[in-house]
Amino acid sequence: MASGAFPSSSLPRLDCAAEAERICRWMVEALASRLHRRGFVVALSGGVDSSVCAALAVRAVGAGKVYGLLLPERDSSTFSTERALRLVRQLGIAHEVFDIGPALEALGCYERRDAAIRRLLPSYGAGWRNKIVIAGGLEGGINYFKLVVESPDRVRHEVRLPAREYLEIVAATNFKQRVRKTMDYFHADRLHRAVIGTPNRLEFELGFFVKLGDGAADLKPIAHLYKTQVYAMARWLGLPEDICTAEPTTDTYTLPQGQDEFYFALPYRRMDLALWSIDHGASGARLASVLEVAESQARRIHLDVEAKRRASRYLHATAETIEPIGCADA
Amino acid sequence: MEELRSQLRQYIEDTFLMGVRAEPLADDASFLEHHVLDSTGFLELIAYLEETCAIKVADDEMVPENLDSIDSLVAFIGRKRAA
Numbered sequence: 155m156a157s158g159a160f161p162s163s164s165l166p167r168l169d170c171a172a173e174a175e176r177i178c179r180w181m182v183e184a185l186a187s188r189l190h191r192r193g194f195v196v197a198l199s200g201g202v203d204s205s206v207c208a209a210l211a212v213r214a215v216g217a218g219k220v221y222g223l224l225l226p227e228r229d230s231s232t233f234s235t236e237r238a239l240r241l242v243r244q245l246g247i248a249h250e251v252f253d254i255g256p257a258l259e260a261l262g263c264y265e266r267r268d269a270a271i272r273r274l275l276p277s278y279g280a281g282w283r284n285k286i287v288i289a290g291g292l293e294g295g296i297n298y299f300k301l302v303v304e305s306p307d308r309v310r311h312e313v314r315l316p317a318r319e320y321l322e323i324v325a326a327t328n329f330k331q332r333v334r335k336t337m338d339y340f341h342a343d344r345l346h347r348a349v350i351g352t353p354n355r356l357e358f359e360l361g362f363f364v365k366l367g368d369g370a371a372d373l374k375p376i377a378h379l380y381k382t383q384v385y386a387m388a389r390w391l392g393l394p395e396d397i398c399t400a401e402p403t404t405d406t407y408t409l410p411q412g413q414d415e416f417y418f419a420l421p422y423r424r425m426d427l428a429l430w431s432i433d434h435g436a437s438g439a440r441l442a443s444v445l446e447v448a449e450s451q452a453r454r455i456h457l458d459v460e461a462k463r464r465a466s467r468y469l470h471a472t473a474e475t476i477e478p479i480g481c482a483d484a
Numbered sequence: 485m486e487e488l489r490s491q492l493r494q495y496i497e498d499t500f501l502m503g504v505r506a507e508p509l510a511d512d513a514s515f516l517e518h519h520v521l522d523s524t525g526f527l528e529l530i531a532y533l534e535e536t537c538a539i540k541v542a543d544d545e546m547v548p549e550n551l552d553s554i555d556s557l558v559a560f561i562g563r564k565r566a567a
Contacts, residue, residue: 289543290543290546291523294547295544295546295547295548296523296526296546296547296548296551296552297523297526298523298526298527298543298546299527314543315527316527316530316531316534317524317527317528317530317531318531320524320527321524457516461516461522461523464519464522465522465523
């Protein structure tokens with residue numbers, strides 16, 4: 155993987171051919187030697203991360219051993235499903251489209267989320283749209299979240315989320331990632347295959363995933379790649395243009411929402427630079443120079459990254475046991 | 485003020501520390517630097533302040549200077565009540 159001097163405005167160039175070769179070799183080795191499964195299952199969101207993972211899986215083991223899942227629900231963008239369908243056709247992999255909306259309805263995902271929203275904004279109802287936006291941290295404050303809703307006649311309302319409502323809305327929407335993972339493992343069990351997790355480095359290292367939801371997988375082929383490197387890999391793999399240029403979104407809330415609005419607080423190109431610099435031991439002054447911000451702002455970004463890394467430990471952790479037990483630590 | 489300080493210390497102890505620290509947390513110790521509170525913890529703290537101390541915390545008041553230690557909380561609540 156590329157490394158070296160601190161970048162000025164972008165990361166060091168990734169040798170995509172060599173990196174794809176390295177990842178594919180590792181995927182086959184993991185599958186056959188450690189996971190002992192016959193192929194891969196990958197859920198496709200229509201975004202660049204899952205698309206690159208699927209394409210790498212096909213390079214690694216062939217299209218016949220890769221099964222794609224498209225798992226829309228009522229808040230998903232139809233563009234996401236269309237992009238994912240174009241990808242499976244290009245890759246030539248077997249796939250299934252399964253609407254998880256009824257399962258989410260039955261679990262009370264939408265009802266519980268909407269009830270929490272209505273406690274803050276009683277007029278919220280059918281036809282309204284919503285999203286959660288992060289605030290505070292990069293202005294020198296403490297991170298907090300705002301609920302943004304839009305009425306059917308396009309009037310926006312914004313309110314700071316108290317702890318109880320914030321936690322309930324996030325818990326309800328986390329049903330989406332956990333139900334998707336249930337479907338991933340249904341097909342993985344049925345086909346005796348391994349589940350591919352699709353986080354990029356920003357998501358993996360800074361904890362932008364749902365524990366036992368999209369965070370659950372048997373292998374994560376691009377967890378070491380920064381987001382801009384994933385885009386470079388997508389182009390090198392020849393993926394459809396609209397996937398190579400797709401902006402990262404959560405595709406979880408009903409209003410359009412960038413990942414930077416919800417979690418990262420910086421657009422991914424700048425977040426990549428920040429994380430790469432911090433991962434490579436950059437000082438505050440160096441980080442400020444790389445990001446072209448004041449040192450005080452660079453310090454706040456650094457603190458935000460450290461806080462997110464700490465928070466991600468819980469998400470990555472397996473269950474605590476009082477002492478090491480048998481094969482779990484083998 | 486001493487009663488408020490004691491109440492806040494008890495809340496932090498009961499809710500976040502749970503008796504596992506070898507040393508008690510000093511009143512001027514930063515919750516952030518000592519990893520006592522994360523962002524969800526601050527939301528819980530604010531809910532507690534608004535419910536029990538009869539104050540409303542504005543968005544622009546959600547800064548470490550107001551909320552990041554027992555001392556800063558006592559001073560912040562004092563200012564809010566005096567306003």
